[in-house]
Amino acid sequence: EAGVTQSPTHLIKTRGQQVTLRCSPISGHTSVYWYQQALGLGLQFLLWYDEGEERNRGNFPPRFSGRQFPNYSSELNVNALELEDSALYLCASSFMWGDSGETQYFGPGTRLLVL
Amino acid sequence: SQQGEEDPQALSIQEGENATMNCSYKTSINNLQWYRQNSGRGLVHLILIRSNEREKHSGRLRVTLDTSKKSSSLLITASRAADTASYFCATASRYSGGGADGLTFGKGTHLIIQP
Numbered sequence: 001e002a003g004v005t006q007s008p009t010h011l012i013k014t015r016g017q018q019v020t021l022r023c024s025p026i027s028g029h030t031s032v033y034w035y036q037q038a039l040g041l042g043l044q045f046l047l048w049y050d051e052g053e054e055r056n057r058g059n060f061p062p063r064f065s066g067r068q069f070p071n072y073s074s075e076l077n078v079n080a081l082e083l084e085d086s087a088l089y090l091c092a093s094s095f096m097w098g099d100s101g102e103t104q105y106f107g108p109g110t111r112l113l114v115l
Numbered sequence: 116s117q118q119g120e121e122d123p124q125a126l127s128i129q130e131g132e133n134a135t136m137n138c139s140y141k142t143s144i145n146n147l148q149w150y151r152q153n154s155g156r157g158l159v160h161l162i163l164i165r166s167n168e169r170e171k172h173s174g175r176l177r178v179t180l181d182t183s184k185k186s187s188s189l190l191i192t193a194s195r196a197a198d199t200a201s202y203f204c205a206t207a208s209r210y211s212g213g214g215a216d217g218l219t220f221g222k223g224t225h226l227i228i229q230p
Contacts, residue, residue, distance in 0.1 A: 037155075104160070105160060
């Protein structure tokens, strides 16, 4: 069974640009989570989508947004990039309901560098 | 914001020895999970312990949870060179809708196993 996949693996952008990151969850999972792992700040929860809706978001500005498609894949968009947005962006998926919904399975991440 | 705090920040031991990492958290939780990350890649789920459990085993891993002290420990027995990685604890609070919410991660313990 395929795991969580993310694309691209690496990305270099300049300040002020916009970026879109993509994530495909494990088959059967309806929830997708996005996390940012920036140097010195650790892993921070960004967004949670389930059944196409945003369920919760972390403490990030509105220029971080995303969506979930009918096939449960998801995009993370970051507008007006800032240098401090340089980080590893991790996507995770899980079932929504039941005990098994509490385990999140992570993809390999997209490493974003903002110059 | 970071809820979990792992201790120690770094640990170096000889292959074959046992490694113990601790995690403390601040708020009430539904469950606590441990993840491993190799060289800044995606996270691998190791084990989940629920708030009503005190101890859990999985292969060479043993996790304990003390909700009165808001702390958990991860023990890796008979360590191997391949166990070299960063280990994170993550706490989950149940979403009001019944599913899982975004995880709150600690800053991690970097474990080095020397051959």
